[in-house]
Amino acid sequence: MRLPRPVASLRAALWVVLALGSAAIAWGSLVYFGEDLAPFMLEKLPLPLEDVWMLALKVHVVAAAFSLPACLLLSTKLVIKRTPRFHRWLGRVAATVILFALVPSGLYMSVFAKGGLPSTLGFALSGVIVAVGMVQGVRTARARRFAEHRRWALHVLGQLSVAVISRAMLFAFDAAAVEEQLAYVVSLWLPVVGSLVLVELVSRRRRPSLAIWRNHEALLGARSLRLRPDAPRAARGG
Amino acid sequence: MLALFAFAPTLLALPVAAEEPHAADAKSAAALVQRVLIKPLAAKEDDQSRFSRARMPAQERRVRILDEELRKDASGGSFVIFAVDARHGMLPPNDDTGWRRDAIVGCAYVDRGEVFVKSGERYRPAAFLLGKNLKPAAEATCQEAKTS
Numbered sequence: 230m231r232l233p234r235p236v237a238s239l240r241a242a243l244w245v246v247l248a249l250g251s252a253a254i255a256w257g258s259l260v261y262f263g264e265d266l267a268p269f270m271l272e273k274l275p276l277p278l279e280d281v282w283m284l285a286l287k288v289h290v291v292a293a294a295f296s297l298p299a300c301l302l303l304s305t306k307l308v309i310k311r312t313p314r315f316h317r318w319l320g321r322v323a324a325t326v327i328l329f330a331l332v333p334s335g336l337y338m339s340v341f342a343k344g345g346l347p348s349t350l351g352f353a354l355s356g357v358i359v360a361v362g363m364v365q366g367v368r369t370a371r372a373r374r375f376a377e378h379r380r381w382a383l384h385v386l387g388q389l390s391v392a393v394i395s396r397a398m399l400f401a402f403d404a405a406a407v408e409e410q411l412a413y414v415v416s417l418w419l420p421v422v423g424s425l426v427l428v429e430l431v432s433r434r435r436r437p438s439l440a441i442w443r444n445h446e447a448l449l450g451a452r453s454l455r456l457r458p459d460a461p462r463a464a465r466g467g
Numbered sequence: 468m469l470a471l472f473a474f475a476p477t478l479l480a481l482p483v484a485a486e487e488p489h490a491a492d493a494k495s496a497a498a499l500v501q502r503v504l505i506k507p508l509a510a511k512e513d514d515q516s517r518f519s520r521a522r523m524p525a526q527e528r529r530v531r532i533l534d535e536e537l538r539k540d541a542s543g544g545s546f547v548i549f550a551v552d553a554r555h556g557m558l559p560p561n562d563d564t565g566w567r568r569d570a571i572v573g574c575a576y577v578d579r580g581e582v583f584v585k586s587g588e589r590y591r592p593a594a595f596l597l598g599k600n601l602k603p604a605a606e607a608t609c610q611e612a613k614t615s
Contacts, residue, residue, distance in 0.1 A: 250518070253516070253518045254518060254519075256516070257518055257519050260516070265598030265599065265600075266595075266598045266600050267521065267598070268515060268519075268521040268522065268598075269519060269520055271586075272521060272522060274587070343520075395520075396518050396519065396520065397518075399520065399523070400517055400518065400523070403523040403555050404556060404557045406555050406558060409522065409555075409567070
């Protein structure tokens with residue numbers, strides 16, 4: 230389906246912003262691997278099991294530096310249509326990194342997040358959406374239900390984009406001298422919930438029909454299952 | 468009466484003399500905190516990424532000396548407690564909003580030229596805020612000795 234030009238331009242602009250934001254975060258994260266403690270680390274200390282938190286932070290930033298650019302690449306038409314094999318392999322690697330490194334390390338760090346319980350819950354919700362989205366994304370891709378796969382993959386990308394959007398919001402809030410804790414919580418929850426809602430809206434808008442038997446991919450699946458008994462006669466060729 | 472007049476300057480000078488050391492201590496303590504903590508911190512923050520979840524660098528900082536008199540710790544060291552307020556936001560210089568009180572709290576040993584900052588319940592050398600992984604100082608540091 231070809232997108233209207235303004236929507237396509239907006240999508241391309243968002244893609245570029247996220248790619249640049251991801252690069253900026255990765256560049257800024259190099260301080261975590263130096264000899265000195267970075268300001269983000271200093272704010273947290275003292276912590277129980279300090280070494281575990283430091284390890285989780287390092288695992289998280291490395292996993293994030295790979296995951297967001299990987300998901301951006303996976304979302305491009307070029308990779309999906311021209312290099313489907315590369316799409317599959319990159320998807321498998323991204324899923325492994327996200328499910329076994331990014332999400333667990335993020336969930337552990339969320340316990341000690343600035344802003345207390347609201348921040349912990351915000352990060353945890355985002356992590357759960359990413360994990361569920363990724364598992365479902367893999368399952369639907371394996372079942373060749375690509376419309377659903379797209380929806381779940383977009384949820385993963387949407388939540389990964391929170392890293393970029395919330396940092397931009399934090400910068401803006403600081404410039405406006407908004408109270409620090411409030412700024413932190415708002416710039417976390419707004420993109421987390423906003424991405425969730427936006428992806429659902431986009432997915433619903435693009436879905437030709439909610440009736441599963443009218444989806445051509447579902448039809449293919451139904452044929453292989455010798456047609457669903459609950460499908461209308463037209464779908465069964467009757 | 469004559470004696471009263473003769474000693475009047477001394478008698479009158481007493482309260483002033485009592486205040487002078489405090490004013491001098493406070494001034495030198497503030498200068499020490501500026502030199503050891505605030506200026507190096509501002510220089511370090513110039514290189515800090517703004518695209519981070521860490522607290523944004525302050526636009527401006529001011530040091531307040533909270534003690535009117537020098538305190539003595541258990542080892543006999545004299546110190547004063549200080550607080551640093553930080554100003555955030557892209558506001559005009561004379562705008563007095565955006566100040567966060569007590570962004571940093573610590574103590575200064577003026578005669579030893581040492582500054583400590585509070586991290587959790589303990590105090591660490593000021594270089595900790597400059598990124599040095601320094602352990603908390605001795606428990607008596609910045610703690611007034613109890614007199615019984």
